[in-house]
Amino acid sequence: MKTTVFLGGGRITSALIAGLRLAKYDRAIVVHDRHPEKLRALRRQYRVETESNFAHAVERADLLIIAVRPDAVSGLLKKTAALPIRRGVIAVSLAAGIPLSKLQSALRAPIRWARAMPSPVCRSGQGLTALAFGRGLSPSRRKEVRELFLAVGSIVEIPDKQFDAFTVTFSSSHGYHTLATLTAAAEALGLNRKIASVAAAHALADGIAAWRKSSSSLEELLQEAVTPGGIAGTVIESLNSAGYQKMIAAGLRAGVKRARKNAAQFD
Numbered sequence: 162m163k164t165t166v167f168l169g170g171g172r173i174t175s176a177l178i179a180g181l182r183l184a185k186y187d188r189a190i191v192v193h194d195r196h197p198e199k200l201r202a203l204r205r206q207y208r209v210e211t212e213s214n215f216a217h218a219v220e221r222a223d224l225l226i227i228a229v230r231p232d233a234v235s236g237l238l239k240k241t242a243a244l245p246i247r248r249g250v251i252a253v254s255l256a257a258g259i260p261l262s263k264l265q266s267a268l269r270a271p272i273r274w275a276r277a278m279p280s281p282v283c284r285s286g287q288g289l290t291a292l293a294f295g296r297g298l299s300p301s302r303r304k305e306v307r308e309l310f311l312a313v314g315s316i317v318e319i320p321d322k323q324f325d326a327f328t329v330t331f332s333s334s335h336g337y338h339t340l341a342t343l344t345a346a347a348e349a350l351g352l353n354r355k356i357a358s359v360a361a362a363h364a365l366a367d368g369i370a371a372w373r374k375s376s377s378s379l380e381e382l383l384q385e386a387v388t389p390g391g392i393a394g395t396v397i398e399s400l401n402s403a404g405y406q407k408m409i410a411a412g413l414r415a416g417v418k419r420a421r422k423n424a425a426q427f428d
């Protein structure tokens with residue numbers, strides 16, 4: 162049986178493994194992390210194998226998922242490069258900001274590279290993952306990478322140079338943050354917390370979920386929800402004149418800048 166090894170047993174690894182278990186992913190899963198308590202928790206919760214010895218973990222991998230924070234990737238790849246690596250290993254980096262060109266120079270053939278940007282919503286099988294493939298990955302090896310992320314949601318394949326823009330746009334944190342903001346604003350108007358969050362979640366999620374399954378355009382749905390001269394229109398106009406669109410654009414630009422810093426700091 163082929164083996165998928167996660168280097169790093171933190172938040173995104175836990176979300177991916179939960180989704181993979183839900184999907185009955187049929188490969189062996191091994192996790193390595195420098196914190197024994199994280200390995201214990203993953204073992205208990207998801208019945209994965211854990212390997213506290215770094216070299217032994219790498220040795221077992223057919224798919225090697227690099228799931229440490231961006232500032233730890235370079236050190237991890239240097240340690241990996243010092244090991245004898247089998248032919249046919251695919252490394253998949255989840256690290257935000259670090260482009261394929263840098264990964265490929267840090268860890269060369271026989272390792273082949275892919276990049277993936279998954280969301281923690283993978284935990285429920287409803288994730289979305291962007292993928293990009295490096296040099297020399299055959300169609301059948303690409304299929305193995307796609308299968309992993311298709312097990313936990315949908316995938317989109319985009320050029321590596323668009324990863325930062327995708328990363329700052331697709332994060333489920335936008336939804337959670339907006340939900341918390343809208344709920345707090347509704348509470349300030351006198352709704353109790355529970356009703357405020359039900360109303361805010363409906364506003365953000367239900368119409369959009371229906372739109373994704375329908376053939377209606379977003380413009381048509383906006384027209385349907387906004388009566389000319391009515392309340393929803395007044396709210397949107399007020400949000401826009403307070404700088405709503407500019408704030409969103411500025412937030413995304415700040416995220417891209419942060420992602421580029423990850424790339425610049427990678428040596």
Ligand SMILES: NC(=O)c1ccc[n+]([C@@H]2O[C@H](COP(=O)([O-])OP(=O)(O)OC[C@H]3O[C@@H](n4cnc5c(N)ncnc54)[C@H](OP(=O)(O)O)[C@@H]3O)[C@@H](O)[C@H]2O)c1
Nearest residue numbers: 169170171172173194195228229230231233255256257279
């Ligand atoms: N969280 C997300 O939603 C998400 C989504 C998409 C992509 N990503 C990417 O996924 C990566 C991991 O993010 P995360 O949020 O899961 O981070 P995290 O929760 O901090 O998990 C990373 C784990 O790896 C460990 N680690 C770091 N270097 C190690 C080493 N050399 N050997 C063994 N273990 C090591 C860390 O230990 P220490 O805490 O001691 O460093 C930590 O336990 C990042 O590059 C991020 O950009 C995350």
